[in-house]
Amino acid sequence: MPFHYVVVGGGTAGLVLAARLVENFPDVNVCVLEAGENVTHEPDLVIPGFAFKNLGQPRLDWGFMSTPQEYAKGRSIYIPRGKALGGTSMINLMTMGRAHKHEYDAFAALGSPGWDWNGLVDYFRASETFAPSEEEKSKLNVAFNKTAHGTSGPIQRTLPQWISDVQGPFTQGMQSLGVAWNNDATSGNNVGLCTSYHSIDSHGARSSSASAYYEPNEHKANLTVVTGARATRILFDESKDSSGNLVASGVEYLKDGELHTASAQLEVLLCAGTIQTPQILELSGIGEKKILEACGVALKVELPGVGNNLQDHFWSPFVTETDTKYESVEIMSDPARAAREWKIYEESKKGMLSGTCSTLYAFLPKNNFMDSVPKTGHSSMNPSLHAVQKEWLAADDIPFLEVALFPGCLPVPGLKPEPGKSYCSVFLALTHSFSSGSIHITSSDPLAAPAIDYRLLDNEVDLDILVHAIKFARKLGTTTSLSSVFTQEIVPGPSVQTDEEIKEFIRSSIDTVFHPIGTAAMLPREKGGVVNSSLKVYGTSNLRVVDASIIPIHLSAHVQATVYAIAEKAAAIIAHDHQL
């Protein structure tokens, strides 16, 4: 049966498109091909406190590894990605943030009209319902600009129900270092310290694209979702259209060991995520000539931007022991205590299992944590993006560092929390790394993983910023409010003192925050772009990319809220262009 639209990847963005298409047009047929399975209601995926359990499970997680990273001690970095209906929205840690409005404005300034903050805010709103009670607002010291938040969209965004006792002293400590409290960090200005928001509904369950977008539409006869269906390539008509563009005719996919075709009369919508979208484009003949030739794939459109411009957020840990009067997440290894938390969760949807225990975030521009602007010498970024980031680094409103409180011991290789002790971690993440990597196929086998090279720390700037970040965390620990809370630094530890020692520590510990973007960037073609501002792949008439890979430059925010907004905006663009 031919479909009007075929969506490749029923993940975070893909299910938004599928849902909006069938809602907007009762007479169109939509097919979604998703490699993973339908796990929407499995308890480990629903209950927020179990979220960490799902990582690394081959059934739910693609579990990619980067190539050995030369400047990070040759380590390969583990890159989880959701493999399920709902994609990464099924396994992520549910934080819902938005970047500074000027960062979105850069999307437009780089050549994509309509993609600035003002052009996106309606789509952020369309994607969510955010309706905190007055009681919650006063308890968490927040107040929201109503015009920026959604009240009837599918994703349920809520405030945390459980707060660590360290949060009070931590907040005071940050404030004493000049970091201001921000009572509305998702209305276009994210600078400062703020509460977290999560994609968790009022019943304490994960709100994913599967539960929020797909399920309300699952009964519709014109929506076909095929799980366990692995797309292998996009198929094109023999002849091009009158403007010389390739015309996509469908998608080839593998299910139960057999190849099938889903034909698309109108469009193919590629939503396979930052890692697999460029892989599928290259397997289909769209990419850089020499990469395709080396793999024996016939070139159909020469588009060297495919797979380049990979950016991510990277973090280094800071862990201390705390006074044991402050409980940390390690207490959940006590079976009696875990049973008590389970009961609280079952009865009231509160307690430690109602969230991820990570409830306080700060986004700091340079003046909050650096006394001078580090030099930006060499960078692997494309020159237009490099220029933007350089300007942002010198500005007072674009955050370069995320500082998050975690009331426990963050996963650090070789570090085991000791029973009976309490811990606290300060999560320190670069929001605008100056490294730009790539994801490319290394063979024509669609089942082979692509080569993922972050070029992590290939420049001095990122190291300099993280050195300042570690020093900032140390200073935080000596503030009046925290000096009696943080009793003993464990990581990096007292033996790591000079800048060179701190850099060595960073090279050995730096890791991904799981926010890869940029490998099918929405940029002008001559700037290395892969899609135009209608999200159409250059050189094609009816193939769009809609997922995190189109984000051209990174944001000082966790990305899922932006992915939802992008998909909502894409659905509106497709609806506008739609003709049966």
Ligand SMILES: Cc1cc2nc3c(=O)[nH]c(=O)nc-3n(C[C@H](O)[C@H](O)[C@H](O)COP(=O)(O)OP(=O)(O)OC[C@H]3O[C@@H](n4cnc5c(N)ncnc54)[C@H](O)[C@@H]3O)c2cc1C
């Ligand atoms: C462990 C983890 C924690 C995170 N925590 C947060 C957080 O707290 N807050 C936040 O904002 N962001 C978080 N993120 C990031 C965020 O969830 C992602 O950026 C976002 O979900 C990406 O959406 P997407 O639509 O681009 O891709 P995805 O949601 O990954 O969708 C891609 C889909 O395509 C499918 N697919 C891929 N290849 C094929 C193929 N060949 N055939 C068929 N199907 C295919 C995949 O199975 C998947 O379902 C986290 C990510 C991870 C991995």
Ligand SMILES: *[C@@H]1O[C@H](CO)[C@@H](O)[C@H](O)[C@H]1NC(C)=O
């Ligand atoms: C599905 O779409 C077709 C057109 O392709 C239309 O004729 C039919 O009414 C639709 N079915 C439903 C149940 O909406």
Ligand SMILES: *[C@@H]1O[C@H](CO)[C@@H](O)[C@H](O)[C@H]1NC(C)=O
């Ligand atoms: C997924 O499972 C739910 C029940 O948990 C069911 O209602 C739904 O129809 C299933 N969808 C698919 C595509 O398998």
Ligand SMILES: *[C@@H]1O[C@H](CO)[C@@H](O)[C@H](O)[C@H]1NC(C)=O
């Ligand atoms: C509230 O948000 C809207 C939408 O982003 C914005 O236009 C407006 O300036 C904001 N108002 C205030 C007081 O911040």
Ligand SMILES: *[C@@H]1O[C@H](CO)[C@@H](O)[C@H](O)[C@H]1NC(C)=O
């Ligand atoms: C994007 O590309 C398509 C075809 O490749 C074209 O029809 C469309 O006008 C372009 N959109 C913009 C905004 O340039």
